[in-house]
Amino acid sequence: xxxxxxxxxxxxxxxxxxxxELARLPGLxxxxxxxxxxxxxxxxxxxxxxxxxxxxxxxxxxxxxxxxITDKELCRICSDPKRDSKILCVVEEPCQLEAIEKTGEFRGxxxxxxxxxxxxxxxxxxxxPLKKLMEKLKKEKIEEVxxxxxxxxxxxxxxxxLKPLPVKVTRLGRGLPVGARIEYADQxxxxxxxxxxxxx
Amino acid sequence: xxxxxxxxxxxxxxxxxxxxELARLPGLxxxxxxxxxxxxxxxxxxxxxxxxxxxxxxxxxxxxxxxxITDKELCRICSDPKRDSKILCVVEEPCQLEAIEKTGEFRGxxxxxxxxxxxxxxxxxxxxPLKKLMEKLKKEKIEEVxxxxxxxxxxxxxxxxLKPLPVKVTRLGRGLPVGARIEYADQxxxxxxxxxxxxx
Numbered sequence: 001x002x003x004x005x006x007x008x009x010x011x012x013x014x015x016x017x018x019x020x021e022l023a024r025l026p027g028l029x030x031x032x033x034x035x036x037x038x039x040x041x042x043x044x045x046x047x048x049x050x051x052x053x054x055x056x057x058x059x060x061x062x063x064x065x066x067x068x069i070t071d072k073e074l075c076r077i078c079s080d081p082k083r084d085s086k087i088l089c090v091v092e093e094p095c096q097l098e099a100i101e102k103t104g105e106f107r108g109x110x111x112x113x114x115x116x117x118x119x120x121x122x123x124x125x126x127x128x129p130l131k132k133l134m135e136k137l138k139k140e141k142i143e144e145v146x147x148x149x150x151x152x153x154x155x156x157x158x159x160x161x162l163k164p165l166p167v168k169v170t171r172l173g174r175g176l177p178v179g180a181r182i183e184y185a186d187q188x189x190x191x192x193x194x195x196x197x198x199x200x
Numbered sequence: 201x202x203x204x205x206x207x208x209x210x211x212x213x214x215x216x217x218x219x220x221e222l223a224r225l226p227g228l229x230x231x232x233x234x235x236x237x238x239x240x241x242x243x244x245x246x247x248x249x250x251x252x253x254x255x256x257x258x259x260x261x262x263x264x265x266x267x268x269i270t271d272k273e274l275c276r277i278c279s280d281p282k283r284d285s286k287i288l289c290v291v292e293e294p295c296q297l298e299a300i301e302k303t304g305e306f307r308g309x310x311x312x313x314x315x316x317x318x319x320x321x322x323x324x325x326x327x328x329p330l331k332k333l334m335e336k337l338k339k340e341k342i343e344e345v346x347x348x349x350x351x352x353x354x355x356x357x358x359x360x361x362l363k364p365l366p367v368k369v370t371r372l373g374r375g376l377p378v379g380a381r382i383e384y385a386d387q388x389x390x391x392x393x394x395x396x397x398x399x400x
Contacts, residue, residue: 010298012271014259018252025236025249034295036225037256041269042314046257049225052218053240053250059214060241069241071212095234098210114242 015041065136067112067129069094077101077109084108088137089146090158096148108146111136113154130161137167144168215241265336267312267329269294277301277309284308288337289346290358296348308346311336313354330361337367344368 011019015037023033040046062068063075070076077083077097087108091097097110113128136142145167147155155171162169174192176185185193211219215237223233240246262268263275270276277283277297287308291297297310313328336342345367347355355371362369374392376385385393 010276010301011294012260012269014252014255014271015269018249018256021249021252026239027232027235032227035227038293038295039226040253041256041260045221046253049218049221050250050253050257052214052221053246055214056218056237056241057246057250060212069212069215071214076210093238094211095238101210 062112062114066110067114068097068110082107085140086143087146088140088142088144089148090133091148092150092154096150100148108144113149134165137162137165142167144170147171262312262314266310267314268297268310282307285340286343287346288340288342288344289348290333291348292350292354296350300348308344313349334365337362337365342367344370347371 018037018040019030019033021033022028022036023030025033028036040049059071060069061071063070063078065074065078068075068077072079084107088111089097089100089106089108090111090113091100092113094112097112100106100110111133137145145162147158147169148171149155149158159169173196174189175196176182176189176193182190218237218240219230219233221233222228222236223230225233228236240249259271260269261271263270263278265274265278268275268277272279284307288311289297289300289306289308290311290313291300292313294312297312300306300310311333337345345362347358347369348371349355349358359369373396374389375396376382376389376393382390
């Protein structure tokens, strides 16, 4: 009796459309889409969300120098003369940049790849600004590139790509997270923690 | 070094605003809001979501007879003359109505409460259309009311509220879900399953 394909079928078409658009968002699906659509319908401030989306699409751009998101000509880091331009941290997404900024430790600049390097996914892979990265390294006489990327393949690919250049390439240290319990650590992490052990 | 209150602080303000609006949605929070905001920024069809929200807010209304959502004068169930008007199923939300419709078993009509009855939450509790329910019961000479609500309190409250009326009040059967394993059932469910046992 229950047809899986007719999941949205009986709502008014405009409401189905909203569920479908919500279900496409990362981490959501038809059920959470339905729940959020009902919430938006009952909620007086749903228009604020619609306006916020339109405003972001209209006014937020990518920094032409590093790819970070900004509402200015250059992003706040590229336009800050106090930042060290000799050290460049390569990240996949602006959220990784924000996470590193919050440590307060890094005073260099960034380069945002805007996605993962996954050639096996074929056509749909966004083409990466590798040429732009290369030019930036040369033009700004960058001395060190820190690879702060989640995807192992992205790190390997960039490592190979940058090897011929006269630049030091480093990766974020691997090991146990602060406060982690050794008995719960996975083997790969524990192996890295052993390799990267430091003297006390 | 890491300030929890400055979670969004460094993005452009329009982008922060979008994260905040997304984080308010049910089941989401600042982290999933950030992830979805970045997705929308990179996605060519984000405007479609904004338009879908605006269209729903503009064209979807609640059926004046039962509270179900509709884009017509009356909802598809209230306007269907073949539905049995003597039996009324009371639900909290339109999604419960849709779930019951999909069984294909119920041929009566519905009444949508649009929320939970939770008087202990004080002022913010939406006032329920109880008077409207009462009038509907009298006017349409309804013979049976099925309470198909998730919240135990809502069922108890409605049960007491409807008791003085000359109408049969029933609840959905409690017991083991179809295909459930007895050893994993919680005690309360198992107790109901024992009470509601049927002859084979």
